Amino acid sequence: MAGYIGVTARKWFTYLSSSNGINEVNFWRKNTDNFNVLKQGEPFFFLVKNEKGVRGERAVLGTAAYERFEKLTVNEAWDRYRNGNGDEEKDEFITRMNEMFETDKCKGEIGCIILSDFKVFDNPVYLSEVGVDFKNSIVSGKSLKDAEVNNITEFGFIKQRETVKRLAEAEIIGFSEDDEGFPEGKLVLKQHLIRERNLEVIKLAKERFLQLHGRYYCEVCEFDFAEHYGEVGEGYIEGHHTKPVSEMGETELTMVEDIALVCSNCHRMLHRKRPWLSIDELKQVLTVKKVGEPSGY
Incomplete structure (x- = not known):
């Protein structure tokens, strides 16, 4: 063809x-x-x-x-x-x-x-x-x-290629410790890493975002690390997995579309509640707070 x-x-x-x-x-x-x-x-x-x-x-x-x-x-x-x-x-x-x-x-x-x-x-x-x-x-x-x-x-159309073998690789992928905030603890994090099967997923999400927007910024509050911290903040953003492992099927894999790019503060707040807040819900919290009304959360 x-x-x-x-x-x-x-x-x-x-x-x-x-x-x-x-x-x-x-x-x-x-x-x-x-x-x-x-x-x-x-x-x-x-x-x-x-x-x-x-x-x-x-x-x-x-x-x-x-x-x-x-x-x-x-x-x-x-x-x-x-x-x-x-x-x-x-x-x-x-x-x-x-x-x-x-x-x-x-x-x-x-x-x-x-x-x-x-x-x-x-x-x-x-x-x-x-x-x-x-x-x-x-x-x-x-x-x-x-x-x-x-x-x-x-x-x-990236295919999942490699099995992740070590919990230490969580830092490379972009997890925070809140990703293991389920009753199963580290076992669940390990299962999440294994299901991901690709160290590249955060990298790919970042590459797509940069190609579309020209810079990294938080998808919730629009914070830009490079704008606020200069050279030391250049290229930094955190990857948030929008789908908890507890909601994933036995053979389900993490895809690029499952990754949201967020700042450290918003990442923490997304993991603050159980079940996790969605990106849109946290945006709504910020919007409500800006106009001085109670958030409801």
Whole structure:
């Protein structure tokens, strides 16, 4: 099966990553020449541009299935695909078109690569690590061979690979001692580590968060260690497992989606109650306290 990597605007990818219920997305481009690289159903990968000021290799953050190519005006593209164009409102879409193409594209046509089954990877894929050559001089994209498609897909949808053998590795993974605050104590923590089976899960959660947001901050209170502590706080954030081991099935594994990135204070507060507070519940506590009302907790 052939594939294609497209250089992707971060704003477009970030918006669609947080949107639900969109059946088809429009990967629009300046070039209106027919896109005949892929057949229907073949994979299209998103090589997402870094945040402004962020240097280093870009990562492939997701994939979708190719459906068809169309030439449409901006107005036609919005009427047909709406939020699938990567913007909340039509005015935002038109403004971005005009800025991108430095002209009034509402009067002309754009190339529309229509994709379905949009998915965000569990693991950011750096092409240099999977044997895919992608020069910085490539401005739009390039075709892929079968083996390259398989490598990107395998590393993107991370599989649990290794069994964790030592409780000392809890510190590496990012657990606090509150994770063993169940009656079973260290035995439960050991079971949790074994079920995780991958020292990379916190690392992967951090990588995805950084790719999407450009910095680390607490998902509850938005505290930024680097902003407050400078160099010593650079790159620091804690990983909170939103699903307690007592609620996990016998063969269930911890996935990247089960990890929330939080500051030390909020991490403690999340573990303060039994059952644990959810991220949204702790956010509500903060919101209520800000307006001077009792929290109820």
